[in-house]
Amino acid sequence: MAILEVKNVGKRFGGLQALGDVNLNIAENSCHAIIGPNGAGKSTLLNCLVGKLIPDTGSVMFDGQSVLGRKPYEINQMGISRVFQTPEIFGDLNVMENMMIPCFAKRDGAFRMHALESIGQERDIIAKAEEMLVDMKLIDKREMMASSMSRGDKRRLEIAMCLAQDPRLLLLDEPTAGMARADTNNTIDLLKQIKEERDITIAIIEHDMHVVFSLADRITVLAQGTPLVEDTPDKIKGHPKVREAYLGE
Ligand code: ADP
Numbered sequence: 001m002a003i004l005e006v007k008n009v010g011k012r013f014g015g016l017q018a019l020g021d022v023n024l025n026i027a028e029n030s031c032h033a034i035i036g037p038n039g040a041g042k043s044t045l046l047n048c049l050v051g052k053l054i055p056d057t058g059s060v061m062f063d064g065q066s067v068l069g070r071k072p073y074e075i076n077q078m079g080i081s082r083v084f085q086t087p088e089i090f091g092d093l094n095v096m097e098n099m100m101i102p103c104f105a106k107r108d109g110a111f112r113m114h115a116l117e118s119i120g121q122e123r124d125i126i127a128k129a130e131e132m133l134v135d136m137k138l139i140d141k142r143e144m145m146a147s148s149m150s151r152g153d154k155r156r157l158e159i160a161m162c163l164a165q166d167p168r169l170l171l172l173d174e175p176t177a178g179m180a181r182a183d184t185n186n187t188i189d190l191l192k193q194i195k196e197e198r199d200i201t202i203a204i205i206e207h208d209m210h211v212v213f214s215l216a217d218r219i220t221v222l223a224q225g226t227p228l229v230e231d232t233p234d235k236i237k238g239h240p241k242v243r244e245a246y247l248g249e
Pocket residue numbers: 013016018036037038039040041042043044045
């Protein structure tokens with residue numbers, strides 16, 4: 001069953017047709033990769049799914065409900081969480097403090113300002129944040145300033161912060177962009193762990209084919225705003241159109 005159904009989605013920026021006519025189904029509990037050359041419209045598509053952009057045409061259904069016309073925070077509350085191209089963490093807070101923020105947001109519906117002296121009393125929030133840090137193998141770094149972490153750990157923290165909201169669909173836009181190989185491998189392992197241990201669907205935009213082939217159950221190739229082909233990793237690897245349009249052969 002598809003948890004996300006994208007039908008005939010089009011998006012134009014002035015004279016540029018960034019998305020032509022996108023049809024895409026993402027199966028529940030799968031990992032679905034979206035690949036394609038720079039400027040293919042991958043990020044634009046993702047932005048249409050999370051309410052950052054409103055498509056000109058078409059529909060986007062999440063678990064049978066339309067996301068169109070809803071605000072990003074409402075879509076987030078429906079169960080879609082998104083990891084951005086650059087990690088969105090609070091550099092001048094430590095790891096534990098960062099982790100507490102989505103826990104507050106989940107419990108209270110929105111993040112409120114909490115008086116510093118009262119935060120120590122928030123036992124349920126502290127317990128939830130610690131549990132996530134243990135699970136995501138960040139507990140040893142709980143006192144570390146987020147800004148001083150490695151790129152891989154920043155990404156790990158950001159993904160952990162998304163998961164603390166218990167999303168049903170996790171969207172990632174080039175999570176390993178600009179990473180060294182060790183950090184990339186670290187991120188692959190983390191996403192594999194999430195896939196195995198959680199009841200979650202993952203949609204990932206990714207340039208690095210090693211990452212794509214390590215994780216994806218299905219792959220959609222987007223070229224010039226339109227899906228060119230969708231198939232299993234094995235089929236995609238050998239597909240002549242893909243080799244030509246994407247791998248440059
Ligand atoms: P990708 O993520 O696949 O590299 P994008 O979705 O970022 O591609 O961009 C698709 C096309 O739309 C590109 O030509 C890009 O320059 C253009 N584009 C993206 N966002 C905007 C915007 N906000 N305004 C104008 N053009 C944009």
